Amino acid sequence: MHIAVYKEMMGSDMRLAAKVALCCLLYYSGAVGFFRRFRKRKGGEIKILAYHDIGPQSFFNLQVPEKVFESHMSYLSESGYNIISLEEAVELLKSKKPVPADTVVITFDDGYRSVYEHVLPAVRRYGIPVTVFLSTGPVEKRGPLFVDALAYAFEKTGKERLDLTPWGLRAYSIANAGLKERAGLEINDFSKDLKTEERRKLLQFIFEKLDVELDPPELRNRMLTWEEVRISKSQGVSFGAHTVTHPSLARISTEEAGEEINRSKKMMEERLDSEVKTFAYPYGSAKDVDRKVRDIVSEKGFSCAVTLQMGINNGGSDLFMLKRTCVTNQLRGPLQALSRAVFAVEMSGMLSCLGRGNRG
Numbered sequence: 001m002h003i004a005v006y007k008e009m010m011g012s013d014m015r016l017a018a019k020v021a022l023c024c025l026l027y028y029s030g031a032v033g034f035f036r037r038f039r040k041r042k043g044g045e046i047k048i049l050a051y052h053d054i055g056p057q058s059f060f061n062l063q064v065p066e067k068v069f070e071s072h073m074s075y076l077s078e079s080g081y082n083i084i085s086l087e088e089a090v091e092l093l094k095s096k097k098p099v100p101a102d103t104v105v106i107t108f109d110d111g112y113r114s115v116y117e118h119v120l121p122a123v124r125r126y127g128i129p130v131t132v133f134l135s136t137g138p139v140e141k142r143g144p145l146f147v148d149a150l151a152y153a154f155e156k157t158g159k160e161r162l163d164l165t166p167w168g169l170r171a172y173s174i175a176n177a178g179l180k181e182r183a184g185l186e187i188n189d190f191s192k193d194l195k196t197e198e199r200r201k202l203l204q205f206i207f208e209k210l211d212v213e214l215d216p217p218e219l220r221n222r223m224l225t226w227e228e229v230r231i232s233k234s235q236g237v238s239f240g241a242h243t244v245t246h247p248s249l250a251r252i253s254t255e256e257a258g259e260e261i262n263r264s265k266k267m268m269e270e271r272l273d274s275e276v277k278t279f280a281y282p283y284g285s286a287k288d289v290d291r292k293v294r295d296i297v298s299e300k301g302f303s304c305a306v307t308l309q310m311g312i313n314n315g316g317s318d319l320f321m322l323k324r325t326c327v328t329n330q331l332r333g334p335l336q337a338l339s340r341a342v343f344a345v346e347m348s349g350m351l352s353c354l355g356r357g358n359r360g
């Protein structure tokens, strides 16, 4: 391994260890509870959490292991958080009434099957309202998102190099998890500028180069089926739209963006026989959502739209640019036993007050 990469990985491990130690100190000393009581007097803010997939960790950190997710939900429901649905949050923000302290909304992007397997039981157990944003293409076609297919190919391959110079990218070393993650992030970002058919061809190229079977059953079953969506909905899960093919909307034409938004809304309404009022922008960063995209969504009959731009929401927030906190999982192995303490500190906002990074 290149020495600079090794040093950087060690550095990030040290920072994570320091952060976990600090969180444990703040949580088990009771400082978090004290801080929350102090903040309660202020109230007025809604935090919207954005989960993706619940399950074994891949190198993108977007999978939150089942036990970690369970620790998050039990903490929220046992610690006096005011967990409301996204629809209630929109009404509250519109009403300009005071927002109760510690108000939280829980959302899931993309429509992974783990929603049915792991989130639905939590919805029943804790009576927690959740909203799931579906990309209708992967659900309809029983196919994975680009990022999951890429992660799968990297996980299964025995190869240590991936030459993507024919695509105008680099030749990547993928000899370990850290290098795979770096390459994966760069390739995934590159794929945002490709048309759907080109993205498919790039995946096919990668799978061939890495000598991994294309279209395996594991990938075909990654996303929810319509039947699972209907059952989840009947048990209280709310569903919002997330386009058809999951493009970065700011990088495609106004017509294409309008089509992606319209078609996903219409298909969901047909399949679920009810109106779809909420929307999540794919990828959701400032690069993926511009004014043009925001205006298109606001004219398509939705009551709100959520980004993946970090922050909290209050009476002055634009309902079509709501901010969220993306929940990732950086804790591996035995450290996962401390996920409750880390989550409690992150939810309290104490780390940002202390001027430290908070990835949510």
Ligand SMILES: [Zn+2]
Residues within 6 Å of the ligand: 109, 110, 242, 246, 281, 282, 283
């Ligand atoms: Zn998404």
